[in-house]
Amino acid sequence: MRDFNETLKNRVIFYFAVVFILFIILVLRLFWIQVINSAEYEHKALSQRVKEFVVDSERGIIYDNTGRKLAVSLPAKTVVALPDNVINPEKTASELAELLEISYSTIYRRITSDAAAIFLQRKIDNNLYQKINAKEIKGITFTEESKRYYPEGKLASHIIGFTGIDNNGLNGLELSYNNHLRGKAGKMIVEKDAEGETIPNGIRETVPGRDGYNVYLTIDEVIQYMAEKELKNAEDKFDFSGGSIIVMDSSNGDILAMANTPAFDPNQFGNYPEKNWRNRAINDVFEPGSTFKIITAASALEEGVITENDILTDPGHIYVGSEEISCWSRYGHGKQSFAEVVKNSCNPGFVEVGLKMDKEIFYSYIKAFGFGEQTGIRLPAEARGIIPEYDRIGSVELATFSFGHGLSVTPIQLATAISSVANGGKLMRPRLVKKVDTGNRSKNIINEPQVVRQVISKSTADKTKELLKQVVESGTGTQAAIEGYEIGGKTGTAKHYNEDVYDSSFIGIVSTDTRDLVVLTILYDIQGETYYGSQTAAPVFRNLTSNILNYLNIKPDTNHKKGYEINNQELEVPDVKGKSFLNAESDLRGKGFNVKLIGDGEIVREQLPSPGIKTNYNSTVWLFADGKSKNEILLAVPDFRGMTGMEAVKLARQKGLELVLDGSGKVIGQSVYPGKRIKSSKKINLKLR
Known part of the structure; x- marks a missing residue:
């Protein structure tokens, strides 16, 4: 009996000790939860009854210089699956696969996942939304998002660019001005009950977002349309891989049009090859050929090594070292003034002039005109051009530079450089964006016209323009002439090495009472019998410029001043x-x-x-x-x-x-x-x- 009592006593003590230890553990656990780690559990409890919703911001609008909308944001439906509510996954997946053009297996995997909600396809068009909605598929719902839309389709697509599914810019100004355009998302916090319903008097907090800023461009939609139309017309006449046109106001650097072909529709950019997305006027380089002779002429006139009346000779070729450089005219132009050298686009004459400047001087002018560096136009992936290093330039390289061979430039560099000649020698930074409208006038971002540097004197610039007028009136650029208007310009034809393929171009200065416009046309990789810039690019320039002058209501002047005339004294x-x-x-x-x-x-x-x-x-x-x-x-x-x-x-x-x-x-x-x-x-x- 005594042993039994002793055993019972020991058992009681043991069970009491176990219960006491469990009690201590429970107390410690409660202390850990309610005191030491209370913040974490409070957050978990709150997150179960408080839901946070992101409120998308509206992306800013892109306008042309007259207020026409080039890029806007529109509401769009996104297809959402609620897996817990899907009744028949097999049938649902089959129906949606046909409508969404997504594989059955992909949709089935998504609608049977453990997620509370999952996107099936974002930002569908209204027709597709109506078809899906009409089926009333259990467990399939919609949410509204904002979708980028380009009302003019392909127009100015290389300038504007496009956005991705998340509304972030991926190309063009949509990318480079993304921080201004995209805005800042807001959020809404609401309290839910156990069944997920909003509690009427529960926690409700809104953190406001900010819509994106509107961006105003220098582009004129009408001039842009004209430029793109002329490139399209050229495709019907010539065999080439693509083209670029730039229309620039030389007085302030404003780009009125920048067109490229091939083009693409930014509303459906994924349906086009990536090469179509390239803005060749910014991203690609080409040999400028004879259009670069404008730079040589302006530099030599500024340095005083030549005047328009200096006598030069062209026997059809010139030797530099052991290299023979030929003229396009088989028999040459004989004795001629420098004014006639410009008019005739005579390579040996320009070589003679280029070599009159020593290497250091000529190279410094090439750099001063902006070649070999980005213009700062603020578009993605702007190329710098290819100018050989100074130490690698000899007399032959210097000679070929004089007529635009042996170096590569971007179209925007060439247009900007020639605009400085049109603008009294002032090199302007090219401008695509005039203003970013923040909604607060005092804080609006204004891109004022910016003078980069004075490259040549006004008198030299004016003299160069006069020499270029005679090129159009009676020289190699007559196909660019428009009756009643003062136009100076230069053709360019550059042959690809070891190929019968050419880049043909024309750049013209169109003088008006208020400003001088510079229009550059380039056709890349031309093949066939018709490839000279005078035959291809110059007529494109003429047709486009004629339409622009008519649109701007600039009337012809039948008494306009002729270009430079030789003084025979x-x-x-x-x-x-x-x-x-x-x-x-x-x-x-x-x-x-x-x-x-x-x-x-x-x-x-x-x-x-x-x-x-x-x-x-x-x-x-x-x-x-x-x-x-x-x-x-x-x-x-x-x-x-x-x-x-x-x-x-x-x-x-x-x-x-x-x-x-x-x-x-x-x-x-x-x-x-x-x-x-x-x-x-x-x-x-x-x-x-």
Whole structure:
């Protein structure tokens, strides 16, 4: 009995100890939950009865410069599945697979998942919404989202870009101005009961969002449409891979149109190959060809190494080192002024001019005009162009630069550079966005016109424009002429290496009473017999510009001023050797000559041409100081054949060359081949008969 009582007692003590330990554990657990970790459990409890909903913001509208809407946001339905409410997953998946064009297995997997709700397809069109809604499928509902819509379809698609399914910008201005356009999402917090119903007097809090800002462009929808239409028309006439057109207001850098082909519809961008999305006017480079001669001419005129009246010669080619550079004219243009070199688009003439500038000077002008760097237009993936490194440029490279070969530029770089010529030498930053409207006038973001730098003087810019007018009036650009309007411009044709494929272009300056417009047209990878810029790009320019002038209500002027006309007056070069540079320059300019000073000395030791030579009014006389000699300059040898002895001597002296005549009559042979570049001290023997 005693043993039994002892056993019972031990059992009671044991069970009491167990219960006590469990009680202590329970107390500790309660202390852990209610004191130490109370915040976490409070949050969990609150999250079960408090739901947070994201309230999407409205993406900003994109307008053209007249207030026309180019990009807007519209409400769109999204198909949502509630797996717990789906009655017949097999039948539901089968019906939706056909309507949504999604595989049966994918839909079945989604509607049988553990998720409370899952998106099946976002932002469907209204027709599809009506079809699905009419079926009243159990467990399938809809939520409303905002969908980006481009009312003009393909128009300006490369500029505007597009957004993804989440309404974030993926291309164009939609991407580069995404932070301004997308706004900031808000949220709503409501309290739910155990069955998920909103408690009428429960917690309710709203955190307001912010709609995206509206963006106003410089683009004119009508001019943009005209540009795209002309590219489309060109596709029907020529065999090329694509094209670009830029219309720019040179006075402020505003881009009025930027068109590219092939195009795409940003409402359905996924239906087009990615190459169609590329904005070739910004992202791609090409050899500018003869359009770059405008840069060479403006730089040389600014440096004073040439004037429009200087005499140059073209035997059909010129030699630089061992390389022969040919003219497009098989027999050359013979003796001509620089004004005629520009009008005739003569490669040897431009080579001669380019080499008159030393490498450092010419390279600095190329950079100053903005080539080799981004323009800052603020579009995605803007290319910098390809300008060879300074140390890798020799005389041959310098020569080819002069007529636009051996370097690559973007269309926007070329249009911006030529706009500086149209704008009195001021290089403007190209502008696509005028204003970002924040809804608060004092905080609106205004993109004011911005002058990057003064590249050349106004007088040089005006002279260059006059030279370009004669190109359109009577030179290689006559296909771009429009009766009654002052238009200057330049054609360009660049052959791809080792291929019979060309990039053809025309860039024109259209002068009006209030501003000068610059219009660039480029057709890439042209094949076939018709490929010159004068045959292809120039007519596109003419048709487009004619429509633009009519749209802007700019009337023709039948009395408009003609381009540069050559002054045929000849003057005798005075002897200024031994004079100070200051006095010599004053004397020469007073007599109607241009002057180029070479060297740092104060006294003129040599001059070119020599004293007593008769040459054109306003042609250049080179003056050399101590340490510099005219023999350091290589002079291109003309083709004297067919000239009389007197004609040959006069031309040689104007060029700074010396002749030795053998015989009488006309020149039938010469000791130095035409187009070779020699020192002025080297004598040329001519055979006359």
